[in-house]
Amino acid sequence: MGGHPFYRFCRSALQDIRQQGRYRQFTPLARQADRYPVYEYGAVRPPEGRDVVVWSANDYLGMGVEPAVAEAAIAAIREHGAGAGGTRNIAGTSPLHAALEAELADLHGKEAGLLFVSGYVSNQASLQTILTSMPGWICFSDRQNHASMIAGIKGARGSSCVIFEHNDLADLEAKLAAAPRDVPKLVAFESVYSMDGDIADIGATCALARKYGAMTYLDEVHAVGLYGPQGGGVAERDGVADQVDIIEGTLAKGFGVHGGYVTGSAELIDYLRCAASGFIFTTSLPPSVVAAALASVRMVRKDAWRRERMFERVAAFRARLTAAGVPFMPTPSHIVPIPVGDADRCMDISRRLLSEYGLYATPINYPTVPRGTERLRLTPGPFHTDEMMDEMTAALVTLLGLSDQRKVEAA
Ligand code: PMP
Numbered sequence: 001m002g003g004h005p006f007y008r009f010c011r012s013a014l015q016d017i018r019q020q021g022r023y024r025q026f027t028p029l030a031r032q033a034d035r036y037p038v039y040e041y042g043a044v045r046p047p048e049g050r051d052v053v054v055w056s057a058n059d060y061l062g063m064g065v066e067p068a069v070a071e072a073a074i075a076a077i078r079e080h081g082a083g084a085g086g087t088r089n090i091a092g093t094s095p096l097h098a099a100l101e102a103e104l105a106d107l108h109g110k111e112a113g114l115l116f117v118s119g120y121v122s123n124q125a126s127l128q129t130i131l132t133s134m135p136g137w138i139c140f141s142d143r144q145n146h147a148s149m150i151a152g153i154k155g156a157r158g159s160s161c162v163i164f165e166h167n168d169l170a171d172l173e174a175k176l177a178a179a180p181r182d183v184p185k186l187v188a189f190e191s192v193y194s195m196d197g198d199i200a201d202i203g204a205t206c207a208l209a210r211k212y213g214a215m216t217y218l219d220e221v222h223a224v225g226l227y228g229p230q231g232g233g234v235a236e237r238d239g240v241a242d243q244v245d246i247i248e249g250t251l252a253k254g255f256g257v258h259g260g261y262v263t264g265s266a267e268l269i270d271y272l273r274c275a276a277s278g279f280i281f282t283t284s285l286p287p288s289v290v291a292a293a294l295a296s297v298r299m300v301r302k303d304a305w306r307r308e309r310m311f312e313r314v315a316a317f318r319a320r321l322t323a324a325g326v327p328f329m330p331t332p333s334h335i336v337p338i339p340v341g342d343a344d345r346c347m348d349i350s351r352r353l354l355s356e357y358g359l360y361a362t363p364i365n366y367p368t369v370p371r372g373t374e375r376l377r378l379t380p381g382p383f384h385t386d387e388m389m390d391e392m393t394a395a396l397v398t399l400l401g402l403s404d405q406r407k408v409e410a411a
Helices: 007-020 065-080 093-106 119-133 147-154 169-179 202-211 264-276 287-302 304-322 342-358 384-398 402-410
Strands: 027-029 037-042 050-054 114-116 138-142 161-162 185-190 214-219 247-251 260-264 336-339 362-364 375-378
Touching: 027 050, 050 384, 065 287, 093 114, 093 260, 114 119, 114 264, 119 147, 119 185, 119 214, 119 247, 119 260, 119 264, 138 147, 147 161, 147 185, 161 169, 169 185, 169 202, 185 202, 185 264, 260 264, 264 384, 287 304, 304 336, 304 384, 342 362, 342 375, 342 384, 384 402
Parallel strands: 138 161, 138 185, 185 214, 214 247
Antiparallel strands: 027 037, 037 050, 114 260, 247 260, 336 375, 362 375
8 A cells, every 4th residue: 555656656647736726725615505506615504604696517507406396305315225236127216316307308398308317427428339330431520529428429439530620611521521431420519618618619510510411419418408498408498309319418517416318219329228338337326316306307398487587687797897808708508707818827816716705616727628718707697696797706806816907097
């Protein structure tokens, strides 16, 4: 113990990571269900902790603190117990699992759906399984695809991967055209890209894929619940869900609970059910999680006001930033990235927001984004009040040095 060369490797690798400003530190934040987006920092309960307003949560609509969702989880625990008790094939499928899969298939207008233990696993397991199914698959993957998609694509033996430039349809077409005609092809992309907050042209991407006989795989993780008349994502909003072969999503962000899923044709889903290792060989989601997710999806589908309120709050926040001269990346989505451009400065601003202002915004550094494009990623939601927005805007003006800059300009 301790003498193996791997331990020395870890020590020196960690030193490098620290030197490059990439060392990851957890921030202990206890969400207060009745005061979202207020959290207790440093302790589970007041008075030991300190109130912090969180600006970087992915529970975009606050569904995780919605009383009816929490109650559904509690009722399921009372009725069925705490865990699932097995894998999906070994006594771990409850009627709740089947109901949620049917609900998600219906949400996306697909024949069938399949639950996974997380969005990460749904991408990794589905892509790896599809791309190892027949010989010669080529996966055309957007340069900014999420790590979970990359893991699935890289893990697929016998397939190859062609990366196309981010949201660049001309580049995708050139690469599709250059590929051999008679091999199976898949275009894998996202709708809302979470770090830049930009949105793919799903209809045009699917049209290109069709032209070259390719299937399409769309990650709607940052869009489900938020976009479209029923929260079916950007594909629903744009009226093109029927053109996408496989739509993947999470239950952990817009739906506020936990778990991942894919939807598609009944045969494709049946195949994944029988062949995807990451689906078969793991204990299924506990009934409490499935019941809460089912309650959440049903509410989110019918309550358009949640989406409308979120976008109203996003617009209100952008208006404040603009008025105060705080730069932000203009995005067509709900994500508001504040460019900082330096890893140390980004970490420092995030730390000072927390320690001096009681505000939490995650610093996004390399390798999540390219060096030189470090940023704070803010996700205003339905519960961020005008006062919270004023506080955040004023803090950013100070910490980004904008007040000093203005004084210099005025002099
Ligand atoms: N896809 C994308 C684009 C993501 O950003 C994430 C998580 N941040 C995932 C998939 C994984 O989803 P989950 O958190 O449910 O594992």
